Amino acid sequence: MGNFSDIYGYETIKEHLQSAISMGKVSHAYVISGGLGSGKKLIASTFAQTLQCEAGGVEPCGVCHSCVQAAGRNQPDIIWVGHEKPGSIGVDDIRDQLVSDMQIKPYSSPYKIYIIDEADKLTVAAQNAMLKTIEEPPAYGIVILLANNPDVFLQTILSRCVVLDLKPLKDDIVIKYLKDHYDNISDYECKFAARFAAGRIGRAMTMVESTEFAELRRDVMDVIKNAKDMDSTDIMTSVKRVTNYKLTIDDYLDLMLMWYRDVLMFKSTNDTNLLIFNDQMTLIKSQAQTMSYEGLQDIINSIDRVKVRLQANVNFDLVIELLIMAIKENS
Structure with a gap:
């Protein structure tokens, strides 16, 4: 202490x-x-x-x-x-x-x-x-x-x-904390953790320290990359994987939200300096070219609706299935 x-x-x-x-x-x-x-x-x-x-x-x-x-x-x-x-x-x-x-x-x-x-x-x-x-x-x-x-x-x-x-801290304060407390952490990792944490140092620490978070990020990216080609069996397999993150579903959804905001930002500005996922530029550029503004906004709205519905204790699997279908339809 x-x-x-x-x-x-x-x-x-x-x-x-x-x-x-x-x-x-x-x-x-x-x-x-x-x-x-x-x-x-x-x-x-x-x-x-x-x-x-x-x-x-x-x-x-x-x-x-x-x-x-x-x-x-x-x-x-x-x-x-x-x-x-x-x-x-x-x-x-x-x-x-x-x-x-x-x-x-x-x-x-x-x-x-x-x-x-x-x-x-x-x-x-x-x-x-x-x-x-x-x-x-x-x-x-x-x-x-x-x-x-x-x-x-x-x-x-x-x-x-x-x-x-305790209002959210500025990103530069979170980044300074991470640099002061973690050896060999890259600038990209600091920036990514700070943006994901949304001004909360404890959340940034969890992301940096947790092996589970790395697995969560891989599963989020799997849905993002493959949703457009998924059939009903693939969707249900993904839904079952998401149930592993029931206790950290906010992290899962926030990561997904960050991705589609990045794609929308690049589509609007063509400026790579504004992106969080700048290690995934090829995929971001590809999705920005093939997805419409309306489709991206629909996905972002769908993620927001999932958060509200899960707080109301609706059926978890059904809500996640509908989200993945919305991503597939708009990809």
């Missing part, structure tokens, strides 16, 4: 948190919002570690007993609230791990800090159970909610929290 100075970007948010610490004006409730891989947990854990640090500064010292415990995720007064059901955080989780527990004074620290990851999974009942605690916390109580989408929170919750929104 690092210091605030080790966190790339988000200067205003870091300054706000450090100023609150130095002036003794720490809020009892925060919402830290941002997409997957944006750094919510890193900022929350650094903030919590700094608040509990025995040195009392605006950066964690990293060597005191509390900092060592926090780095190992076993600081008794920094509680990461868990949940049994993968899809929701229920009222019992909140009552047992937060509401009741906060009545017990800190073991050895100035605060008891409760961090709820994936807090947008809080049920309405769980939010209501937490409301009184946020309204009238003990002086030592702090609740930090981490969420991809803070709009799901009750207005009564949001109105009592300091909301910190």
